[in-house]
Amino acid sequence: MIIRMNTRKRISFFFLILLLITLFFRTDYRFKNTIECCSDEYDYFMHASTIVLDFDFDYSNQELRNPYYEYEGKKSPTGFVGTGILVSPFLFIGNLLNKVLNNSYEMLFNYSMIIYSFASIFYFLSSFRFLNKILNELDFEIDTFILLLIFSGSGLSYYAFERFGMPHVFEVFATTLTIYFSLVFFKSGKNIAALAIPIFISIGILVKMTNYYLFVLPYLIKNLYLLKKGSTHKLLLNKYFILSTIMCVSFYTRISMALYGRFVINPQLVYKTDLNFQEIISYNNNIFELIFDLTETLMIVLFSNEFGLFWVSPILFFGLFFCLKYFLKIGSLSSIELKILLTLIVSFGMNFYIIHIWQTAASSYGYRYMLSLVPIAIALLPFASKKIIKYYLIPFSLFSNLSILFFETTKQTQLSTVPEVNTFGTINRFVEPNYVTGVLQSFFDLNSYLIIFSTSLLGALIFKFVLTVIDKDIFLTLLQDLGLPSQNEDFQILLTNLLEIKFSNFIFVLVLCIFISAYLIKLKIGTYKK
Secondary structure (H helix, E strand, O other): OOOOOOHHHHHHHHHHHHHHHHHHOEOOOOOOOOOOOOOHHHHHHHHHHHHHHHOOOOHHHOOOOOOOEEEOOEEEOOOOOHHHHHHHHHHHHHHHHHHHOOOOOOOOOOHHHHHHHHHHHHHHHHHHHHHHHHHHHOOOOOOHHHHHHHHHHHHHHHHHHOOOOOOHHHHHHHHHHHHHHHHHHHHHOOHHHHHHHHHHHHHHHHHOOOOHHHHOHHHHHHHHHHHHHOOOOOOOOOHHHHHHHHHHHHHHHHHHHHHHOOOOOOHHHHHOOOOOHHHHHHHHHOHHHHHHHHHHHHHHHHHOOOOOHHHHOHHHHHHHHHHHHHHHOHHHOOHHHHHHHHHHHHHHHHHHHHHHHHOOOOOOOOOHHHHHHHHHHHHOHHHOOHHHHHHHHHHHHHHHHHHHHOOOOOHHHOOOOOOEEOOOOOEEOOOOOOHHHHHHHHOOOHHHHHHHHHOEHHHHHHHHHHHHHOOHHHHHHHHHHOOOOOOOHHHHHHHHHHHHOOHHHHHHHHHHHHHHHHHHHHHHHOOOOO
């Protein structure tokens, strides 16, 4: 489908997208000279560092955070290696730019940090591009920007534009490419697709070892395509698929031995946990208690004030709703529909059960253990009614994107730094039981908008420009005269950081954002139909 857009409209869309990108692009984690210990991001950075600097998986040159994995003298980070592998080319390019442009590694927001932090955005946009292709392969037409609204409204854009070092965007990338190449193979029988499927399953497992559902994902896509088209090609007997599988198993084994000193497929060995799978499944042999507790957890995950999927991740809610809808009419399902239901239960059930076990939203934005399932939910859109998309997914995705933008702008939207009782009734740090209503309240709080602006790339660009024209003290006096909180400690630190960062670095970032905006416009007006 070719979308016509006149020059004036194209320019208007371009600047709107650029404005949104620079607002969502947060500086909190970027105005540093490196990834600091000891957040989760540190482990993934250690993986990337040893690959780029040492070309190995020997961490003797890296300072690991505690706790770390240790076995027979072998030490490695507890964070899985896949994210580090995917971001390592970006760290390499950043390091190279630092050397070529004589940018000190000790400088805040140096090129290593800039390029490294853009890795998540690259994989976010790549996933979006292939999701667009997936829907096109299923003959489902949807406006590019509406799909982007739904995709980013899953909560994933937070991990692309702010917590860029977390693995969720990279999980989604692996899941998306597994779906795409599965669909291409079952539609056309192309050998290159058969070769690619095991590769992206392996990448997905390396990014998050708990994502076992990736192994059944091609089977799900096969049945979805059968339901839509009626015939497919055979995958398991394809020689390229078999060859790729053997190579990927060998590659995974070598990485596992290099990292852990043994073949590891159970994440508990890395995390040093001792959950008894048999006890978890049996649930003290009381099936009714298990069903009741699972239902209670499901209602919390779907509708709670603390990041309930219905409110802040509509596409995931739609995916779970699709499963429930099929389950409730199980007696009338065809054999293909039963296979689809089974694989959806396996896929969604694995990640949902992790939430049930831990009884927490996972100490950051949203139910992040569910985010890798976003591509599956989007692949189900061709089976949704237009009313669901128009009256639920679009308006609630708009709200969920605003929810990301207003995250941690007021006390009502900030995660607690001390232990509190969460929605599940457990005591944890980094919780906010009243988040959704807190977002609504923050819409009417002027301080929210000031924080959004001052912590965004847009605010940083404007402040940096002003600071090149007038003195810092004069600028602070002007803000004080306007009644703005210029004496705020965080704002003072921000201005100090801005003075240290080179103007050329900001220009470089702005150029990258301009390129992204132009790319999205190109997708909007591109050709997708065969």
